[in-house]
Amino acid sequence: MQYKIEDSIKISIDTLTTGMFVTAIENTERVNLSNAGRVSSSPAINKLHQSGVKFVWVDKKLSDKNCKIKPVHTVTTPQATALSMEKPVKPKATSRVANQKKAKKLVAEAKGLTNRLINQTFDGKIIEIDEINDWADELIESALIDADALSCVSALRQKDQYLLEHSVNVACLLVTFGTYLGLDKPTLKQLAVGGIIHDVGKIQVDDAVLQKPAKLTPEEFEHIKLHQVFAHELIANIKGLDTISRDVCLMHHEKLDGKGYPSGLKGDEIPLHGRMTCIIDIYDALTADRCYKNGMSSAEAFKIILSLTPFHLDADLVYKFINCIGVYPVGSLVELSDGRVGIVWSSNSSQPLKPEVKCFYSKKYKRFVDIVYIDLKTSKLKIESAISPSSLKVDSTPFYD
Incomplete structure (x- = not known):
């Protein structure tokens, strides 16, 4: 059975625990949706480690209530995902x-x-x-x-x-x-x-x-x-x-x-x-x-x-x-021209239509993506539209930290 991962959260394999419901795994930058299911034992996690899996997507609603899910908050290289086609911008100091x-x-x-x-x-x-x-x-x-x-x-x-x-x-x-x-x-x-x-x-x-x-x-x-x-x-x-x-x-x-x-x-x-x-x-x-x-x-x-x-x-x-x-206030959600969604992270008084955006989700692929900070002053991307949190249909709260 194939599982959609639009409501799933990407986490490091190091934070995967028993009781979590895995909807997808990432191995050599390829996402595999055929391994969905609840993690039942530590040996199952070890097997994923041995297979070279670095990241997994887990569904919070289908996981045990006591599971502590920590979204990936790392800036990756352009090769980490097909969505990251530019040099990532380092997060704020x-x-x-x-x-x-x-x-x-x-x-x-x-x-x-x-x-x-x-x-x-x-x-x-x-x-x-x-x-x-x-x-x-x-x-x-x-x-x-x-x-x-x-x-x-x-x-x-x-x-x-x-x-x-x-x-x-x-x-x-x-x-x-x-x-x-x-x-x-x-x-x-x-x-x-x-x-x-x-x-x-x-x-x-x-x-x-x-x-x-x-x-x-x-x-x-x-x-x-x-x-x-x-x-x-x-x-x-x-x-x-x-x-x-x-x-x-x-x-x-x-x-x-x-x-x-x-x-x-x-x-x-x-x-x-x-x-x-x-x-x-x-x-x-x-x-x-x-x-x-x-x-x-x-x-x-x-x-x-x-x-x-x-x-x-x-x-x-x-x-x-x-x-x-700002036309796009700090803290508001926007969709970029490549389909990624992010939080307006810092304003740009000289070019108000080109703030810095903290991207965390893709509407195009309907999944969370590696976090990257994009300064639109130096990027070919642009803001496609402002979006309301309710229209996104995924929880953006963890990404405001």
Whole structure:
């Protein structure tokens, strides 16, 4: 029986253990699909070693639950696979690894902070802003040192943590955009705090409406809009909250034509930080998986955001935001002209259509491939399209490290 390996993970033969379900083996750069099956004993693994097998593909779903599968994270020579037709680019220096670990820690801390904030607010407790301020200082430092590392970490999502992740991502994007616009550190700090608390009013929205996997009725949409009214009351319990943070929370659904909510502000009544948050809130919501929809690619989200100018969103700021995070933002998924799929690993301000891409999968051959970093500035390849994680149908999460 032949097995497809599109959902399989390539691992080194050295990490193969009993209980894993092998869908293919690689011997002398040739992939053999006829050896599929569960590894039942150590002698079976030894036999593969003796046969010169270096890599195998394993199906995580069909393997024993206690199996620890480690994807191959090595850069190989062009001869290692028919897909690698160019000289591989070395991965980023260890500083990127360290910065990404720090960014991951910051994002995890932010989710914890947001969760505590939600719980304390729900219980009617007075909230001290000091802990969030300390986190905001670290976030700004991380963004200034290595914005790509922060963007790559914040791009990772889990479907069951939308409210937490949305708040953290809005905070990160506000700091990134604010830095691009040249805003000072005290303002960046207030933007970060505002991003963390901006959706706090949703804790008082009916869960049945908030999690409804279908189009809302007009009555349900009016109920959702009440989260901004609830926010007015809730943030009164946050001691030491600055004006900008408060505005970020209360203005992210306002529109330039006055048709937004809760206050129906128009034009210059919405300050810069309010306009920034309107753009970022929509962008992050569009690119996230929700209970009622799959997240879209950055390119698709940009089209929708541009269609909302100039009546709802500030056109000049929208173009600056796109320039800031890039046509293909760091952390987003793209397909190259040779069929490979990768993560946009670092940006290129002088040539935004030619970032560095960390390739790990082939849509053409429907399998994971050896990881290679391709700098499109020096490659004949180009980006064919931006793709959403949901359309890829394989898990890209392990390759963000």
